[in-house]
Amino acid sequence: MLRSAHFLKIFILTFSLMLSWGGSSLIAQDAAAGQKVFRSYCAACHKIDRAMTGPQLGGINEKYAGDEEWLYSWIRNAPELINAGDPKAVALFEEWGTMMQANPTMTDADIDNVLAYIQQEWVASQTATADGGATGAGGGDQANPLDQPQFYYALFALVAVLLLITLLLLVITATLVSAVRAKEEQEPLRLSEIQKRTWSLLKNRFVITAISLIVLVGGLTKWVEWSRGISIHQGYMPEQPIKYSHKLHAGEYGIECEYCHSGVTKSKNAWIPSTNVCMNCHKLIQEGPKYGKEEIQKIYDAIGFDPAKGQYIEGYEQKAVEWVRIHNLPDHAYFNHAQHVVVGGLECQTCHGEVQEMEVVYQYSTLSMGWCINCHREEKVKTLGKENPEGLTVEDMGGLDCARCHY
Ligand code: HEC
Ligand code: HEC
Ligand code: HEC
Ligand code: HEC
Ligand code: HEC
Ligand code: HEC
Structure with missing residues (x-):
């Protein structure tokens, strides 16, 4: 009994070690950070192994070897270089015809990381092709093994094989025991006895804990999915004329919200x-x-x-x-995006939910007066920064005055 529990523990330990090893060896430290940068700032227009809206980025380190300074300023602010008439920049722009977006807040470390990531994926895809591997590194934005369905199929197959081996061993043991008993002229082994033994193995506390944990976690995940589904039906989610997906654009390709809703930082409306x-x-x-x-x-x-x-x-x-408008305050109420996003420093997601995960956008908050007021009572004003030792809230700044929100 003890031995089988031991075996299970060792098995689970080895397995989790294998997992973490698999993960970490695939993604080196700075390349991992670079992957994030790539997804958020570059993946919308670039692929590593082929051209898309912009040129293929695989091989870019070689192309600009010795000219890194130019490469860094290009990545940070291509429009500036193009507008300043830099010959290389202008030539690129004339060839491709789309303005690459500026990333003025990007640090040298971000660029180091993203270049390291591009290099890593490029080398990996080169080696994969040389080995005759057809899949290669693909788009270069899918390094995490846990994201891929194949991983789960493999896991499933492994569990199935282990179960089969267990069954086989049981049968062999039973046959051996029967043989020994027959020789010693004892009663042959009965099915009920095998069942009893299997049951006592299953009753083992460790096994029970492991199984209930799996069931519990599985159940919880399902429950969360289910309750999310419910809230989707509560929000207003009209059908749109084009099946545009925020999940694909803002989520998978990481296009910034402001790229499309350019009003949020400068006006009352976000703009479509x-x-x-x-x-x-x-x-x-x-x-x-x-x-x-x-x-x-x-x-x-x-x-x-x-x-x-x-x-x-x-x-x-x-x-x-x-486009069918989803959010709509009555005319007598005044709401300003720039004030909340820029001055208030609020994330879109606080009010609109995880839009980057929505296939179709829906109204996440109630937009009722009570909803506005509740936040104004609790939210600390950020403009005062560290100079806000008393923790002044929007309410303290007059955020509950009727006239602020009503014309
Ligand atoms: C909005 C689309 C877009 C985004 C986002 C974008 N690029 Fe570009 N990129 C382009 C286009 C288009 C070109 C070709 C030059 C041009 O027309 O401006 C280009 C050119 C380049 C080049 C020069 C390629 C060569 O062959 O010389 C590099 C390097 C580059 N991009 C890196 C990046 C990196 C790194 C990011 C992310 C931080 C990024 N780009 C984000 C569109 C984009
Ligand atoms: C910064 C680049 C970018 C902009 C801007 C952009 N898209 Fe896309 N769009 C993409 C990319 C990348 C894909 C996915 C292509 C792929 O995976 O093969 C895509 C795919 C799509 C698809 C196909 C979805 C599918 O699953 O078949 C639709 C529809 C679409 N976009 C609509 C729009 C609409 C409407 C707009 C303007 C409001 C827009 N896109 C703006 C980059 C962009
Ligand atoms: C590529 C362009 C694009 C990007 C990037 C984008 N959106 Fe949108 N967004 C649209 C379009 C087009 C619509 C109108 C169609 C719809 O509702 O799906 C829209 C609609 C919305 C709406 C509903 C507007 C209404 O009618 O009330 C919200 C809220 C929204 N976006 C938030 C976001 C947030 C938050 C992000 C960033 C996580 C984001 N969007 C990124 C194009 C974009
Ligand atoms: C404090 C809450 C809050 C935050 C933060 C917020 N919004 Fe909104 N958003 C609203 C409300 C309220 C409306 C409805 C406004 C109206 O009807 O006048 C709205 C409407 C919209 C619309 C509909 C069209 C329009 O022009 O108003 C879009 C698109 C949108 N928001 C995108 C965004 C994006 C993108 C961000 C983040 C950069 C963001 N919002 C941040 C509360 C918020
Ligand atoms: C998630 C929190 C949050 C929600 C929800 C919210 N606000 Fe605000 N609001 C803020 C913050 C933070 C500020 C302060 C910005 C600053 O520092 O000036 C603010 C400021 C304001 C101001 C300016 C107040 C002043 O002192 O001049 C108005 C007007 C306003 N909000 C209207 C609304 C309306 C209308 C709604 C509901 C449709 C709403 N807000 C929902 C957080 C919120
Ligand atoms: C932070 C912003 C905010 C403040 C402060 C505020 N309101 Fe409102 N109020 C709203 C919004 C948003 C709506 C629309 C909500 C809706 O339609 O459910 C609204 C709706 C109303 C309505 C119409 C209710 C209805 O059913 O159409 C009245 C009346 C009203 N407010 C009165 C007041 C009075 C009086 C005050 C001052 C004590 C006040 N409001 C302060 C945001 C505010």
Whole structure:
């Protein structure tokens, strides 16, 4: 009995060691940080192993060896270099025709990391191709083994094989025991006896704890998924004219909210992007992973673009895409995004939920007066920074005055 518990512990320990080893050997420290930067700032336009909206980034370290200073200023602020008439920058822009976005807040360390990540993925994909491995490093943004379904299939197969071996061993033991008993002319082994023994093994406390833990965690995850599903139906989630996904754009490709909702930092309204903003990328990205060409074609139908020729259709009568508005305060209430996002330092997610995980956006908060007031009672004012020792709240600054929110 004790031995089998021991064996299980050792097995689990080895297995978790294998896991952490697998994870850490795949992602070196700074490349891991670089992967985050890549996903948030670059993946929307670049792939490592092939061109997309921007050029392929694999091999970029070699291309700019000895010219790192230029490379760093380019990554930090390409538009500035292009506008200043830097010959290399202008040539690139003329070749590709889309302005790369500026990343003025990016530190040298961020750039070091992202370049290290690009190099690592590039080398890995090169070796994979040389080995004849067809899959390679793919888009370069999928290094975590835990994210991949194959990992779970493998895990499942492993468990199945282990169970089979256990069964086989049981059968062998039973046969041996029966043989010995037959020789010593004892009663042969009965099925009920095997059952009893198996049961006493299962009753072992460690095994029971392990199994109940698995069931509990599994159940909890399901429950969370289920309760999330419920809240989706509570929020307003109208069907939109194009199956645009925040999960894909803001989540997987990490495009900044402000890239499309450019009003948030400077005006009352966040603004819904115009079709021109979509075209910055979709002039070249003409197919999606889920709907193929169908949904992206709707952008072209609105703006008048011929994807086969890669040209705008002359004299086309453009139509706006009629997005259905989800959030709407009554006219008598005043709300200002810039004040909350810039001055108040609030994240979009505080009020809108985890939009980057939503396939279709829905209204996450109630937007009732009570909701505004509750936060104003509790939220400390950030503009005062460290000079806010008394922890002044928005309420203390007059945030509950009727006239602040009502015309
Ligand atoms: C909005 C799209 C976009 C984003 C986001 C973007 N790029 Fe670019 N990038 C481009 C385009 C387009 C070009 C080609 C030059 C041009 O037209 O401006 C380019 C060119 C480059 C080049 C020069 C390539 C060469 O062959 O010389 C490098 C290096 C580069 N990008 C790195 C990055 C990195 C690193 C990031 C993330 C921090 C990034 N880019 C984010 C669109 C983008
Ligand atoms: C590539 C462009 C793009 C990016 C990036 C983007 N959005 Fe959007 N967003 C849209 C479009 C288009 C709509 C209108 C269609 C819809 O509701 O899905 C929209 C709608 C919304 C709405 C609902 C607006 C309404 O009608 O009331 C919210 C809230 C929102 N976005 C928040 C965010 C947040 C938060 C982020 C960053 C995590 C983000 N968006 C990133 C394009 C974008
Ligand atoms: C910064 C670049 C960028 C911008 C801006 C952008 N997209 Fe995309 N879009 C992408 C990328 C990347 C993909 C995925 C391509 C892939 O994975 O093959 C995509 C895919 C799509 C798809 C296909 C989804 C699928 O699963 O088939 C649709 C539809 C789409 N975008 C609509 C829009 C609309 C509408 C806008 C403007 C509001 C927009 N996009 C703006 C980069 C962008
Ligand atoms: C303090 C809460 C709060 C924060 C933080 C916030 N929003 Fe909003 N958002 C609202 C409210 C309230 C509305 C409805 C406004 C109205 O109807 O006038 C709204 C509406 C919107 C809309 C609908 C269209 C429009 O022009 O108003 C978009 C898009 C949006 N928000 C995006 C964002 C993004 C992106 C961020 C983060 C950069 C953000 N919001 C941060 C509360 C917030
Ligand atoms: C999650 C917290 C939060 C929510 C929800 C919220 N606010 Fe605010 N609000 C703030 C913060 C923080 C500030 C202070 C910004 C600053 O430092 O000036 C603020 C400031 C304001 C101001 C300016 C007050 C002044 O002193 O001039 C107005 C007006 C306002 N909010 C309206 C609203 C309305 C209307 C709603 C609901 C639709 C709302 N807010 C929801 C956090 C919130
Ligand atoms: C922080 C912002 C804020 C402050 C402060 C505020 N309100 Fe409101 N109020 C709102 C918002 C947002 C709505 C709309 C909510 C809705 O439609 O559910 C609203 C709705 C109302 C309504 C209409 C209710 C309805 O059912 O249409 C009245 C009346 C009202 N407020 C009175 C007041 C009075 C009186 C004060 C001062 C004691 C006050 N409000 C302070 C944000 C505020």
